[in-house]
Amino acid sequence: MGSEFAIPDDPDRVFFYSSQGRESRPILRGKDAKTTFDSIPVIDVSSIMSDNLEERKRLAAAVDRAASEVGFFYFDNPPVDTRKMDTAFAAIKKLFALPSKEKMKVHVNNSPNGKGYAFRAQEEGHITNESFGMGNDYTEPEQAATSGGMTSTFPLNRWPDEALPEFRAAIYEYWKEVHAFSRRLVGIFALALGLDEHALDHMFQEPLTDVTIQHYCKHPSDSYKPALTPHSDYGAFTCLLQTEVGGLEVLNANAIWVPVPLREHAFVMNTGSHFEILSNGRWKATVHRVSGRGDIDRYSLPFFWGFDPTTVVTPLEKFRGETNLEPELAGREFAKGTFSTKPDHPVVAEMKARGLEFEDYCYANLLHGKDPWVKG
Ligand SMILES: O=C(O)CCC(=O)C(=O)O
Numbered sequence: 001m002g003s004e005f006a007i008p009d010d011p012d013r014v015f016f017y018s019s020q021g022r023e024s025r026p027i028l029r030g031k032d033a034k035t036t037f038d039s040i041p042v043i044d045v046s047s048i049m050s051d052n053l054e055e056r057k058r059l060a061a062a063v064d065r066a067a068s069e070v071g072f073f074y075f076d077n078p079p080v081d082t083r084k085m086d087t088a089f090a091a092i093k094k095l096f097a098l099p100s101k102e103k104m105k106v107h108v109n110n111s112p113n114g115k116g117y118a119f120r121a122q123e124e125g126h127i128t129n130e131s132f133g134m135g136n137d138y139t140e141p142e143q144a145a146t147s148g149g150m151t152s153t154f155p156l157n158r159w160p161d162e163a164l165p166e167f168r169a170a171i172y173e174y175w176k177e178v179h180a181f182s183r184r185l186v187g188i189f190a191l192a193l194g195l196d197e198h199a200l201d202h203m204f205q206e207p208l209t210d211v212t213i214q215h216y217c218k219h220p221s222d223s224y225k226p227a228l229t230p231h232s233d234y235g236a237f238t239c240l241l242q243t244e245v246g247g248l249e250v251l252n253a254n255a256i257w258v259p260v261p262l263r264e265h266a267f268v269m270n271t272g273s274h275f276e277i278l279s280n281g282r283w284k285a286t287v288h289r290v291s292g293r294g295d296i297d298r299y300s301l302p303f304f305w306g307f308d309p310t311t312v313v314t315p316l317e318k319f320r321g322e323t324n325l326e327p328e329l330a331g332r333e334f335a336k337g338t339f340s341t342k343p344d345h346p347v348v349a350e351m352k353a354r355g356l357e358f359e360d361y362c363y364a365n366l367l368h369g370k371d372p373w374v375k376g
């Protein structure tokens with residue numbers, strides 16, 4: 001869920017994009033270096049299913065430490081069937097192997113919220129990259145059980161049902177389990193903030209979810225090359241699956257890139273900008289990027305979990321102090337995050353023609369089939 005813009009090459013600073021726009025951090029070495037992380041903590045998440053509150057609180061304490069100190073952590077043993085992970089990746093490889101003509105039928109420009117297939121050709125210093133996205137769509141029967149009773153007659157997702165019928169089934173089989181896991185995780189995050197386990201539930205009745213599958217193509221060079229622009233995620237948290245090869249890297253306080261090596265079937269978790277706001281900066285929306293290795297294609301499967309689009313995310317009373325992060329409407333970042341990387345999308349043309357800005361986009365309206373543009 002990052003934005004992609006030009007990144008200057010500077011030996012002393014690292015530049016990246018966050019919800020605040022372009023930012024940079026000085027590279028600190030030797031006596032200037034701060035105490036910061038140099039690896040990604042590993043947490044066994046199996047006790048999320050425990051009936052014992054004390055066990056769930058121990059898990060929550062580990063999550064709080066990792067989210068505060070790093071903003072990224074592995075979850076070993078998530079309650080998600082590993083065969084469904086593997087089946088999803090097998091279908092993903094088949095999708096990207098389809099002829100371009102088939103993939104273009106589900107191009108993001110055909111979807112009113114930029115879901116479906118996108119392609120970015122190799123540019124200077126950047127490898128070729130394809131993606132496929134899906135998100136909330138209350139017309140789809142697969143989402144009936146998770147949509148909080150919401151219905152719509154306005155389809156948003158686009159699926160390659162003709163060319164690869166098993167793709168949608170494989171993604172949804174996986175999605176349903178990660179969705180159920182994420183809902184339970186809201187309780188663990190609440191405990192991690194020292195709240196009642198159900199204290200945050202009301203903010204996730206109609207959670208904003210998004211899957212943006214990535215394919216970073218191998219390239220004719222044996223060196224690492226930038227594949228995804230440095231950014232932080234918005235939303236509450238992300239559950240990412242890597243397969244076969246790592247490539248994700250996380251920026252520490254000294255602006256040193258820390259690798260996130262592959263742990264097969266483990267989730268790579270990170271907290272997003274809205275959890276940073278809720279915790280008033282206690283939890284970090286840590287900057288990350290992907291570097292593509294020359295000799296192998298890389299596929300990744302992120303699942304983004306966000307607040308209800310109409311929730312105004314505000315620092316919790318117990319974390320408020322002299323300086324407080326600005327509240328933000330959860331659905332607001334959506335338009336910027338989705339369409340700033342798709343300047344040719346019809347939604348962007350419409351926005352310009354009507355004299356509107358990303359700030360005027362109401363994601364909740366779109367989900368219910370209404371005009372998403374509301375000025376002011
Ligand atoms: O491909 C990856 O490992 C990371 C993807 C990512 O950071 C994103 O889509 O926001």
Ligand SMILES: [Fe+2]
Pocket residue numbers: 001002231232233288
């Ligand atoms: Fe990201």
